[in-house]
Amino acid sequence: MAKLSKVGLAPPPPRPYSIIGLTPAATMPIDFEGQRYDLANLTESELSYLLQFPQQVPYLQTDNVGDVPV
Amino acid sequence: MAIEYKDLLGPNGEENNMGGTEQIVYLIRKSDVKTYPAPAAAPANKYVMNTPYVLNTGKKAMQLYTTEDMSELDLGSNGEADGKSFKPMLKLFYPGIDEDAIQFINDVKNDKVNMLVPLNNGKIIQLGSGKHFMTVSPEMKTGTVSGRGLGTFIEISGFVPNILFYSAAVPLTPAP
Numbered sequence: 001m002a003k004l005s006k007v008g009l010a011p012p013p014p015r016p017y018s019i020i021g022l023t024p025a026a027t028m029p030i031d032f033e034g035q036r037y038d039l040a041n042l043t044e045s046e047l048s049y050l051l052q053f054p055q056q057v058p059y060l061q062t063d064n065v066g067d068v069p070v
Numbered sequence: 071m072a073i074e075y076k077d078l079l080g081p082n083g084e085e086n087n088m089g090g091t092e093q094i095v096y097l098i099r100k101s102d103v104k105t106y107p108a109p110a111a112a113p114a115n116k117y118v119m120n121t122p123y124v125l126n127t128g129k130k131a132m133q134l135y136t137t138e139d140m141s142e143l144d145l146g147s148n149g150e151a152d153g154k155s156f157k158p159m160l161k162l163f164y165p166g167i168d169e170d171a172i173q174f175i176n177d178v179k180n181d182k183v184n185m186l187v188p189l190n191n192g193k194i195i196q197l198g199s200g201k202h203f204m205t206v207s208p209e210m211k212t213g214t215v216s217g218r219g220l221g222t223f224i225e226i227s228g229f230v231p232n233i234l235f236y237s238a239a240v241p242l243t244p245a246p
Contacts, residue, residue: 021124022243031096031240034192039243055110055120056238 015040017047017062032057088190091141094133095162096186096240097206102129103184104245106200107238115235119196122238123184125245131186133242136162137221143187143195145233155231158197158204160187165221167210175208175222185226186236196236197228204228 010026019039022028028039032053037046039059050057081087104126107119123131140163148157164171183206184198198204207225211218 021245022241023128023246025243029242031188031242032238034188056122058122059239 015042017042017060019059020061021059030057030059086191089142090139090190091136091143091160092188092190093136093138093141095136095141095160095188096131097134097178098123098125098131098184098186099129100182100184100203102126103200106184107196107236117232118235118237120237122241125241127246128244130242130244131240134162134224135164136224137165143189145195148229155229156233157229158195158227160185160197160204160226162224162226163218163221164224165219167220167222171222172210175210178206179208181206183226186240194236194240196234197226198230199234202228202230 019028022030022039024040026040030037030039032050037050042050047060047062051060051062054060102125103123105124107123108121109116109118110120113120125131140161142161144159146157146159148155182203184196185204187195187197189195204226205228207227208222209225210222212220
């Protein structure tokens with residue numbers, strides 16, 4: 001039990017974005033447009049792509065949203 | 071919104087019209103949903119859902135596998151003249167039987183659900199909404215030694231006023 005608690009409380013690695021509306025975890029899968037994305041471990045290009053769809057994928061926040069081409 | 075049909079000019083050779091469905095479909099229980107998908111504020115097409123399901127704490131969309139070439143979705147016409155609607159019928163086959171499968175079969179038989187069905191062209195059909203729900207009819211069969219093999223034929227059906235596309239994220243991570 002103590003082991004599980006340690007794993008469950010492990011802080012997520014720092015990311016250049018924050019995730020809202022989903023439970024934080026080491027992996028956070030969603031499916032969108034026929035592709036599987038792990039929101040906890042997005043590549044730069046995946047993040048840039050998903051930020052173009054704030055209504056369809058309303059889980060991502062970044063200070064640089066305005067810089068992402070729409 | 072006034073009805074205005076767009077020209078339907080047929081294939082240009084770039085389409086993928088593979089039949090059946092993808093081998094993973096998604097099930098969302100009525101009791102797990104906080105808010106249902108909706109079209110965009112000023113939609114170009116009001117039958118395309120543009121926002122995702124928002125689920126209750128700890129809930130997520132369930133993934134349901136189907137054996138290849140054993141899934142099909144019919145969106146049949148329902149009703150009489152001036153009273154038409156649609157009667158979706160999704161057929162799947164889940165191979166084998168284990169504790170998780172038999173728990174699903176037993177618990178889902180009287181549940182109310184929505185389904186997200188990915189087609190092989192990348193589109194997702196949404197079956198059900200906040201006002202119309204699907205029911206699941208699982209039928210486990212041993213089959214014969216030389217037949218399909220042990221597994222469960224699953225039929226998911228209901229009645230809906232319109233066919234809907236779902237173009238938002240499928241939440242496979244539990245809601246907080």
